[in-house]
Amino acid sequence: MNYLFQKVSYLQGLAEGLGVDDTSNEGKLLLQIIxxxxxxxxxxxxxxxxxxxxxxxVSFIDEDxxxxxxxVYDDYDEFDEYDDFDFEDYDEFELNDDCLDCGDSCNCEE
Incomplete structure (x- = not known):
């Protein structure tokens, strides 16, 4: 950022050295731009x-x-209940239920 301050200072010095003043319209414009x-x-x-x-x-927040x-999550890593669970054994299920209206047995298998 220091180089921008130096360039603006250079322009101010250049305008002063060239005798740019606010008596002319162009001088007013250049001084205002600077x-x-x-x-x-x-x-x-x-x-x-x-x-x-x-x-x-943000870096401090990220560390915190x-x-x-x-x-929080270290506890979940140690006691993950699904790590040892074999889902292939539970691909099939059977549902037996009685109808509430007529009392007939209803069986569903997949």
């Missing part, structure tokens, strides 16, 4: 500083979340 460039540079510098701060903050995940 001032706006200086303001843009300052705002951009603030945005970059904020971005760096946000990156650090990782710690929480380790605490």
């Amino acid at each position: 001032d706006v460039l200086g303001e843009f540079t300052e705002v951009l510098d603030e945005v970059v500083e904020d971005q760096v701060g946000l990156e650090e903050y 979340l990782s710690d929480v995940e380790d605490e």
